[in-house]
Structure formats: C-alpha cells, structure tokens
Amino acid sequence: MTAPSPVHQRPMLEINRLEKRFGDTEVLKSIDLRVQPGELVFVIGPSGSGKSTMLRCCNRLEEPSAGTILLDGEHVTDCRGAALDRMRLKIGMVFQGFHLYPHKSVLDNVMLAQLRALKRPKAEAKARAMEMLSHVGLAHKADAMPSELSGGQQQRVAIARALALDPKVMLFDEPTSALDPELVGSVLKVMRQLRDEGMTMLVVSHEMGFAREAADRVVFMDGGVVVEAGPPEAIFGNPQSDRLKSFLARVSKAEE
C-alpha cells in the first residue's frame, strides 16, 4: 500500500481541539488528530493518559466537553438521537472486554445490529455475518455461544460484529490486553489483514511490536495531550520528548 497523501485527501476521521472533563478533572486537553483513509494510526501512552476517553468520544460513548469530531467530512459531534445511531453504524468499535452478548449465539451477535439498526433483510444479514465470521476464521463457530469460545475467538467475533456493519473506520481500545499471551497473535493477525485490505483504523494498544510493523503513524499521549506523533521508526527509534523516552524505557523494561 502506498503512503496516504494528507495534502490531497480528506481525512476519514478528524478530531479537532477535543476536550473532555469529568467534573473538575481535565482528561483531554485539546487533542488534534487526523486519520487518513486506509491509514492505521496507533495510540500509545501510560495508563490514565486519556486514550480510551479519546476513542470513546469519537463515537460519543463519552460526550466531548469541547471540540469537534468529523467522519469522512460529516460532523459526528452535531448528531442527535437517531442521526447519532446512524452515524455510529459507520464507526466500528472493539473493546478490551469483547462485550459479546452472552444470551445470543455467535451468529446472532453478528446479525443483531445488521437487522435492527441497519435494517438489512434477514437472509442478507446472515450471509454477511457468515462472510465476516469466515474472514476472522470462525465460520465454524457460528452456532456456538460466546461462553464456549476462548478470549481470542470472542474478540474476533467482536471484530466481525463491527465489520458486518461496513464501517468507515474501526476503533480498537486495547483489543488484546485481556487475552492470554498465546491468543494475542490470532487477533493481531485479523487486524493486520484488515489493514492490508485498506480499512481505516485507530488503535489503542500496548503491542509495540505490532505498532512497529503495521502502523502508519504512532501517536504518543500523556496527561491528556498528544506529546509526539510520527512514523513508527521515528517514535520508537528516535523519540524526542523526555516523556516518550521514559515511557518507552518503562515499556521495554516491562517486556523483558
């Protein structure tokens, strides 16, 4: 894939001067971030730096205190009610804790929003669900209940559930942090494949190895601001700020 050219393209996801306060605590302090179509932007940073909050503001699971979010040029921050629900169809989200519906089969998990939010006819929704499940390597688990799957399989179903709605962008909030180490690879493989197919992705994760090989850009957040951003080689190979240097030192120490 060729590198996206920011000059000529409209960003797929645009975060402008995003601020978020919880009561008196300022969690996000004027975040600016653009994700180009087909780009994989990786967000790293210490725990509590506001990474999840930023992602959750993008689909308004969290209400921004100030700033705007645009998806493919359309305002996400202006949407209300049913318009917001329609907007969310275009923004896939994958959570650390999977959040599959325990009372529904794998197939029904992937079909539910297709039927009830996208209003796809049943046969079409089912076909699409099966297609997405095979995409993540789990077509044979369509009739299983989520509790019968490993964590890695559950997360791949969660990815299929989001993908089945044909989103324009996928948000990942620490998708592998809750997984046993031996299951991480299967999820990263699916994400890698998505990237290669040209999906626009904003990924919060601690998988530095994956960031090095798959990210187009890495953003380092600390204390509610973007401290540094750049290609993975620059961020990991030539960090500028002291905060990033000490963060990377801590992370590599933890990985040893």
Added chain:
Amino acid sequence: MRFLETFFNGAVMAKYLPDLLSAIVTTLWLSAVILVLGLSLGLALACLRSLGRWYLTLPIVAFADIGRALPPLVVILIFYFGLPGLGISLSGPAVLILVLSGVLAAFAEEIFWAGLTAVPKGQWEAGRATGLSFARTLFEIALPQAIRLGIPPLVNRALAITKMTALGSVIGVKEILSVSSSAQSFSGSATPLTMAALAYLAIFLPAVLLSRLLERRYSWAV
C-alpha cells in the same frame, strides 16, 4: 379409621366436589390475571425506571417500596370496605386482582430492576456503539439478561402472591379456601379443607415444576 373419616370422608367429598371445582376455576383465572398484570406492570415500571428520569424514578420507587412494605390483607380490606365510603365500590374479585397484581408488580419491578443494574455497562456500550437505539439495546440486550437473572426470585414471588388469592375468602370471593372453609362449617367435617389442600397442590405443584423447566431454559453459561 378416625383419621380417614375426619380428613377423607367420602360422602362429604362427593357433596362438595362440584362447588370446589368451580372454586378451583376461580382461583385459576384470578391467579392467571394477577400474574399477567403484575409481571407486565413490574416489567414496564423497571423499563421506565431505566430511562433515569427522576420524575419517573421517584414515583416508581415509592410505589415499589410501599407495595412491598404493606401487608396485602390490610390493603385488600381497605379497598373493599373503605373505598365504598368514597363512592367507589369494587367487587371482591376486582379488589383481589387490583391489590395482588399491584403487590406483584412492586416486587417484580424491584427484581427486574436489580437484574438490569447487574447487566455490565459494556453490554450497553456494545449495543449503542453498533447503532442500536436505547430502546433496542434495552429490549434486545439488557432485558433478556436481566430477566434471566430475575427468574428464580420472580418465580418464588409469583407463586407466593398467587397463593394469596386465598385472602379473597375474607371479602367473599368464591375461591378455593372460602368455598372449602364454608363447606367445613356446614358439614362439621375437616374433609373440605383436605380437598382444598389437595386442590392447591394440584395447581401449584405443577407450577413449581414448570418453573424449574423455565429456569433451565433461561440459563446459559456466562
């Protein structure tokens, strides 16, 4: 012999069987109406409460707390003997249905609500993030899980309250207990009461067994 004659007197049984059968029918339909009304009202109230508006929550909580605190018999007597003073007179069955379905609704609301609050926040977020509306997320994702959690306490409560149809005997409702206790005083035999006990068993034992099936059907490993 004495025992059989006291509790299982054949002649008395034959005499009062028709009355008792029609009393069983009365108890059955009263119970059915109370169950349907009480459970659906309780469910509706829990759903309204989930909207998180204080002007809904406040009266719902008040209703649930008062409904659970008052002894049903007291309310039945007030409604039956007190309301006519206000120019509202309701029949015995109407009072019984009104009060008992109200009491069941109070308990059911609390049970459904407890179930709803036990559904992890992530379930709501997964639903809303995939474009489902609040109502869709409530009905398709949160409620099925809340109902599953609520089934064991709900079944117990529903059984306890439908058994209270026996309170109808104090306001002249011709249900099982009132028919059999008046038969007992007319005949001077305890046999009608034995018949009543058997009738209650015949109704509620299958209900208990059915509830076990229901609990199994609604359980899934988490």
